Amino acid sequence: MNKTIVEDWEFTISVIRQNPCRMGFEVDDTFYCKYECPAGFCPKTMAVLHSLCEAARAGGDYTLLGGQAKNQIDFFCADGVIQFRLIANHIG
Template sequence: MKKWYSGEWSFKIIVLSIKPNNEPQNHCRNGHQPGDQYICGYACPGGFCSKSMLKSFPLMEAVRSGGNLRNLGGCQENIIEFDCPDGIVKFRLEAIKQSQ
């Protein structure tokens, strides 16, 4: 694969918790565990849950287009927490501006 575009933003996704008791083997079908971290730009990070990517991608696009994640419920301009579509895993998305 040859990338032709260097994005302005990268994203760190951190697994905060697994409901109900942080036991991923019993609840998270993808096997996420608290503390797991994923770094990505535009592409889906390897090993990350595809269903959760459906929720995180619009958040990433909001940042890429100049938006403020506070307007979407974030605690800071470039940080937001969200649950996976199944309501089992809680993630934190952090947008990181790349120096160019």
């Protein structure tokens, strides 16, 4: 594989509230990614995560979606049992 695009965003996704789920996530489990899917992340919730990451890459402001800051938003998994906190950081 030869990646030709240098990513200028990185994302931190942390579990902030849990209920039993198939993935076994627990509070403080943390995932990191740039463009790729985070290793071990829930495949059902990946569509939600991808949309939020794309919003940041396009210059979006998470406060317009109910986020706590321009680069931070809490969201639920596809099943509504896990709550995540996403933090987007521009590195380029």
